[in-house]
Amino acid sequence: MAGLISRQFIDDLLARTDIVELINSRVPLKKAGKNYQACCPFHTEKTPSFSVSPDKQFYHCFGCGEHGNAISFLMEYDRLEFVDAIEELASINGVEVERDERQQTPEQQRKYQQAQQQKQDDYQLMEQIARFYQQQLRAAADKDTAINYLKGRGLTGEIAKRFGIGYISDNWDGMMNVFAKNNNLSRQLVDLGMAIEGDKGRPYDRFRGRIMFPIRDRRGRVIGFGGRVLTDGTPKYLNSPETRIYHKGQELYGLFEAKKANKNLTRLVVVEGYMDVVALAQHGIDYAVASLGTSTTPEQLQTLFRTVTEVICCYDGDRAGREAAWRAMDNALPLIRDGISLKFVFLPDGEDPDSLVRQQGQQAFEQILDQAQPLSKFLLENLIAKVDMTSIEGKASLAEQAQPYINKLPESILKDSLINELANNFGAGGEQLAKQFQQKTPAQQAAKNNKPTRTTPVRLAIALLLEKPELVSSLPNAGVLAHLDLPGVPLLNELLEICASNPNINSGQIVEHFRQREEGKQLTKLLCWEHQIDAEHAEDVFLDSIEKLLNSLVEQRTEFLLQKARLNQLTIEEKQELQLLLNEQS
Structure with a gap:
């Protein structure tokens, strides 16, 4: 459907949403007075400073300053764009997104509709191709080759169905013959990485003679494929290229399936290949994901840590595996906070998760996972192994090499423990080293950077109105300050x-009206302001603030008329008005 998402729909969607319930589904909250709190999901902290207000339908972290409504939370926590966050929230509430075409020019409507339709067409086409590959696993002339291969790897039909595994014969145009029915579709298949432009401009299948693994995003939509060759051909694994709907550094193969199989995931195992994920699931370890042929990226690690509290990277024990582990650790350091852990397992030479779980079974493999090496031990052992700890020079080198990694860690018990462990390796002089590594906490830094909000009648009126929008009904009319020219009053009037106009509006809905405007930052700051006005006295203080502003309006009007009087420019009506104003002020 064309058009911007309507303002009324967004307001209604926020009204339907309980922000406490939404956040609690991702970050466990505890009741704290009239609000709820938790350790902030956006920075590392030891004591909870993340507060969620059911009355305001708003969250705020007093440590790092993150704040917003339900839409903002989904955007930040789930890393969604605005429209995707709206769609996700609508899906949670079981409603369809409504759009308003009247807010756009015909050209804007056309471009928006075209982009949205393209996206839907892409997802639909990829889903159809995935089903085609699955059908080919049952119907292709050489299906037995594929089926026997899968059986030989210990996979059942049930697990193949769960992961949507398929097959494509070794023909140049097996898929293209079915889906490239016109030039536009042919172009789309090339754009989606399913076909490659031929020398003569005739595209051909990218994937040929391969077992096919569909890659799904967090919402279960097919966005790409991985293919495993059945012969001695190369490459053994072929992956979809980057496309407009597939960004491999942001996705994890098997995450959708793992979340579907486990309502309460607490652990995820990161492995190298698709077959590793599927083989582990076949043996009851249905919480494995693959990093899609890349080093585990910061974006992937952020997704992992927001999904579970324990992440185990399972790599080959060779040099390449340990280098991959080091890169993953380096990317993870800024994301580590107390309560979550990153660990490492290194498999024996010649083994991978697929072969090991088939040989030893679920229980033995999970025992290996239980003995995984913590990030702290992995980091220290690797750093110490590179220096001569029997010499002063070696110890100095260790400090120099450790500093960049320690600095990447947010303030946490883990960071303190690492510093202490490093200091212990130094013996004498360790205390000085520990001091060298100390950093300010995010909360201390935020406190240093955040100046207290100065109290003025305008700021106080806005802050109280944001908290209790129903205060507007205590005024004779909403336009009482329409003619007052003071900083902040136009925003207050709005x-x-x-x-x-919206008697049942809440704080989260109000802030949403100003998302794309500079005033939105001012409003969120005032909504987080601890002004110490309790609910019982809120109306009196609000009316008092409005009265002070009305007095300013009277003073402004009086001064304006006095200036005209000095120039002998007053009308009869203005003379009478000035006399009344002066009498009231005397």
Whole structure:
């Protein structure tokens, strides 16, 4: 459907959403007075400073300053764009997204509709291709070759169905013959990485003679494929290239399936290949994901840590495996916080998760996982192994090499423990080394950077109105300050109008009206302001603030008329008005 998402729909969607319930489904909250709290999911901290208000439908972290409504939380926590966050929230609430075509020019409508339709067409086509590959596993002339291969790897039909595993014969145009029915579709297949442009401009299948593994995003949509060759051909594994819907550094193969199989995931195992993920699931270890042929990226690690509290990277024990582990650790350091852990398992030479679990079974493999090496031990052992700890020079080198990694860690018990462990390796002089590594906490840094909000009638009126939009009903009309020319009053007037027009609006909905505007930053700051006005006295303080502003309006009007009087420019009506104003002020 064309058009921007309507303002009314967004307001209604936020009204349907309980922000406490939404956040609690991702970050466990505890009741704290009238609000709820947790350790912040956006920075590392030892004591909870992340607060969620059911009254305001708003969250705020007093440590790092992150704040927002339900839409903001999904955007930050799930790393979604605005429209995707709206769609996700609509899906949670079981409603369809409504759009308003009247807010766009015909050209904007056309471009938006074209982009949205293209995206839907892409997902639909990829899903159809995935089903085609699955059908070919049952119907292709050489299907027995593929089926026997899968059986030889110990996979059942049930597990193949769960992961949507398929097959494509070794023909140049097996898939293209079915889906490239016109030039536009042929172009689309090339754009989606399913076909390659031929020398004569005739595209041909990218995947040929391969077992096919569909790659799904967090919402279960097919965005790409991985193919495993059945012969001695190369490469053994062929992956979809980057496309407009597939960005391999942001996705994890098997994550959708793992979350579907486990309602309460607490652990994820990162392996190298598709077959490793499927083989582990076949043997009851249905919480494995693969990093799609890349080193585990910061984006992938962020997704992992937001999904579970324990991540185990399972690599080959050779040099390449240990280098991959080191890169993963380096990428993970800024994301580590107390309560989550990154660990490493290195398999014996010549073994991979697929072969090992088939040989030893689920219980033995999970025992290996239980004995995984913690990040701290992995980091220290590798650093110490590179220096001569019997010499002063070697110890100095260790400190120099460790510093960049320690600095990447946010403040946490883990960081303190690492510093202490490093200091212990130094013996004398260790205390000085520990001091060298100390960093300010995010909360301390935020406190240093955040200046206290100065109290003025305008700021106080806005802050109270944001918290209790129903205060607008205590005024004779919402336009009482329409003619007052003071900084902040135009914003206050706009808020009064919004609240008067929407009697049941809440704080989260109000802030959403200003998402794309500079004033939105001012409003969120005031909504987080601890002004120490309790609910019982909120209306009195609000009316007092409005009265002070009305007095300013009277003073402004009086001064304006006095200036005209000095120039002898007053009308009869203005003379009468000035006399009344002066009498009231005397």
